[in-house]
Amino acid sequence: MTDRRPPFWQREKYTPYLLLLPAVLTILFVVLLPLIFSLYTSFTGYRLIRPESLWQWVGLRNYERIFGDRDFWVAFGRTVIFLTIALNLEFLLGLGIALLINKITWGQRTLRTIMMFPMMFSPILVGYQFKFVFNDNIGILNNALQALGLSDGAIPWLVDKYLANFAIIFAEVWMSTSVFAILLLAGLFAMPRDPLEAAKVDGCNAWQVFRHITLPFLMPFVFIAMTIRSLDVARAYDIVDVMTGGGPAGRTELLWTLIARVGYDNARMGQANAMAYVSIVLSIAFTYYFFTKLMAARRYMGGAD
Amino acid sequence: MGRTLRKRLAAVGLWLLTFVLMVIMCVPGLWVVLTAFRPNAEVLAKPPVWIPENPSLNNFAKIFGFGADQVAIPVPAYFANSLIIALTSTVIALLIGMSGGYAFARYRFRFKNGLFLGLMLSRTVPGIALSLPIFIIWSRLGLIDAKLGLIIVYVALNVPFTIWLIDGFFRQIPKEMSEAAQVDGCTRWQAFWKIEFPLAKSGIASAGIFAFLTSWNEYALASNLTRSTDSKTLPVGLMDFTAQFTIDWAGMSAMAVIIIVPALILTFLVQKHLIAGLTFSGVKG
Numbered sequence: 001m002t003d004r005r006p007p008f009w010q011r012e013k014y015t016p017y018l019l020l021l022p023a024v025l026t027i028l029f030v031v032l033l034p035l036i037f038s039l040y041t042s043f044t045g046y047r048l049i050r051p052e053s054l055w056q057w058v059g060l061r062n063y064e065r066i067f068g069d070r071d072f073w074v075a076f077g078r079t080v081i082f083l084t085i086a087l088n089l090e091f092l093l094g095l096g097i098a099l100l101i102n103k104i105t106w107g108q109r110t111l112r113t114i115m116m117f118p119m120m121f122s123p124i125l126v127g128y129q130f131k132f133v134f135n136d137n138i139g140i141l142n143n144a145l146q147a148l149g150l151s152d153g154a155i156p157w158l159v160d161k162y163l164a165n166f167a168i169i170f171a172e173v174w175m176s177t178s179v180f181a182i183l184l185l186a187g188l189f190a191m192p193r194d195p196l197e198a199a200k201v202d203g204c205n206a207w208q209v210f211r212h213i214t215l216p217f218l219m220p221f222v223f224i225a226m227t228i229r230s231l232d233v234a235r236a237y238d239i240v241d242v243m244t245g246g247g248p249a250g251r252t253e254l255l256w257t258l259i260a261r262v263g264y265d266n267a268r269m270g271q272a273n274a275m276a277y278v279s280i281v282l283s284i285a286f287t288y289y290f291f292t293k294l295m296a297a298r299r300y301m302g303g304a305d
Numbered sequence: 306m307g308r309t310l311r312k313r314l315a316a317v318g319l320w321l322l323t324f325v326l327m328v329i330m331c332v333p334g335l336w337v338v339l340t341a342f343r344p345n346a347e348v349l350a351k352p353p354v355w356i357p358e359n360p361s362l363n364n365f366a367k368i369f370g371f372g373a374d375q376v377a378i379p380v381p382a383y384f385a386n387s388l389i390i391a392l393t394s395t396v397i398a399l400l401i402g403m404s405g406g407y408a409f410a411r412y413r414f415r416f417k418n419g420l421f422l423g424l425m426l427s428r429t430v431p432g433i434a435l436s437l438p439i440f441i442i443w444s445r446l447g448l449i450d451a452k453l454g455l456i457i458v459y460v461a462l463n464v465p466f467t468i469w470l471i472d473g474f475f476r477q478i479p480k481e482m483s484e485a486a487q488v489d490g491c492t493r494w495q496a497f498w499k500i501e502f503p504l505a506k507s508g509i510a511s512a513g514i515f516a517f518l519t520s521w522n523e524y525a526l527a528s529n530l531t532r533s534t535d536s537k538t539l540p541v542g543l544m545d546f547t548a549q550f551t552i553d554w555a556g557m558s559a560m561a562v563i564i565i566v567p568a569l570i571l572t573f574l575v576q577k578h579l580i581a582g583l584t585f586s587g588v589k590g
Contacts, residue, residue, distance in 0.1 A: 019408035022401040030461030031427045034438035114327040120568045122522030124540040147352030234431030238524040256433045263437045276434035287429040
């Protein structure tokens with residue numbers, strides 16, 4: 001052993017930071033720097049077609065305008081409702097499918113594979129697929145309904161206010177239910193058998209077993225699924241952009257399609273970035289909420305081990 | 306005897322019920338896949354023709370420029386762009402992710418939880434919200450409509466999730482193994498490549514496949530950062546089919562199949578590891 005201290009990059013204490021440096025630099029350059037920039041432009045009247053407007057400081061005017069903008073708040077409310085309905089439906093359907101498949105002992109692998117089918121579709125494909133299914137003239141849904149004699153006209157699935165919103169939620173749920181199902185199934189597989197047997201011996205009925213044993217055990221897996229889903233929930237933009245583009249007349253406008261329209265189509269970048277910031281805060285709040293729930297559940301599981 | 310029979314019947318009934326439910330769930334996707342193999346006339350037929358009567362590869366031939374009539378959409382160029390961009394960004398994201406995942410799995414250091422949370426939160430920023438400022442900065446740097454521009458973005462998009470997964474896989478390998486190797490005279494670097502890397506290889510591969518699929522399927526950013534055949538990817542190219550007044554559903558479905566097939570194969574390969582990695586790092590962290 002020599003007395004000479006190694007240079008700092010070889011010291012054990014700094015190794016983890018060096019190992020993380022590439023990751024941190026990438027995120028700084030591609031996520032944080034643009035975010036700081038967009039935070040700045042959200043205080044300017046920046047328009048894409050007039051580059052000099054980047055230096056036109058307008059203070060909080062963009063944000064003030066947002067607060068008075070009815071379209072924005074309608075889209076905001078619709079996004080929150082969309083997320084709430086979609087995530088809850090995906091959770092309930094995913095749980096149902098997972099419980100069903102978990103009961104099956106023979107040929108389970110086949111069913112599991114079929115279940116994974118929607119997971120392989122990219123959001124943009126899901127969008128096209130359901131634009132196709134729900135199309136009022138040539139869509140397979142109307143076509144099938146007419147062939148079965150259940151409807152005689154063309155139902156305007158993607159035009160009517162309620163039907164169009166139903167259609168985009170349907171597409172989103174179709175795409176993401178299997179993610180929940182597969183993660184909850186993994187949780188069910190990991191579940192110890194003894195408490196279940198013990199509860200049955202003690203005379204609990206199926207509902208009581210589910211409510212007091214299965215469900216609490218599954219909760220960490222539910223939060224993992226929720227965290228993963230909230231990481232990429234904005235992929236719903238792809239679906240909606242393709243299916244309806246937020247229209248007709250803004251009837252299916254979500255925060256994300258509105259941002260794209262204001263930023264690119266109307267070229268009002270400053271205004272769009274202010275909106276984007278509100279949507280980022282919304283996303284981070286969603287994810288942070290589930291992440292802390294996950295950490296709590298994880299500690300609980302660790303203690304139970 | 307009667308009771309076991311009834312039990313068995315109930316099991317078969319349950320299986321059938323689940324099977325039918327699953328198939329119904331798959332119908333919209335199957336419809337698109339089947340449509341790729343039928344002529345356009347059959348798409349519009351009333352009542353609907355479910356199974357193609359004369360399945361053919363015509364739609365694929367058209368897309369790739371064989372046969373009498375062609376589609377004026379440069380699918381081969383899009384395919385090449387998608388492949389180059391997805392592969393390159395995956396390899397880089399894996400290298401960065403391995404280094405970062407190893408740090409989280411094997412070291413204790415200050416700000417560890419904060420850094421981890423920060424990396425994860427960076428992934429929550431909606432693609433469209435990120436695309437506006439990136440569009441402005443990239444256009445200053447000349448990275449609009451360039452493959453490199455998308456590659457850089459996709460690396461950053463994949464790094465957090467790759468770190469999460471790889472962290473989980475390294476945790477599963479007992480620390481003692483590499484410590485023993487170091488006692489026997491290996492450096493930490495050698496111990497990593499000879500002991501830990503081979504053990505985590507399948508996990509790292511599945512993280513790679515996952516990163517590849519994310520890049521392969523991404524649309525929101527690509528649609529705003531690409532302009533021409535120099536950099537347009539398959540998901541963006543799909544939009545070309547609707548540029549005309551009418552939509553060429555059959556051709557589009559054929560292109561959809563081209564996008565799905567690699568995803569299909571890779572998802573099957575990765576599913577087991579992916580679930581193991583996610584649940585492990587989630588529950589046992």
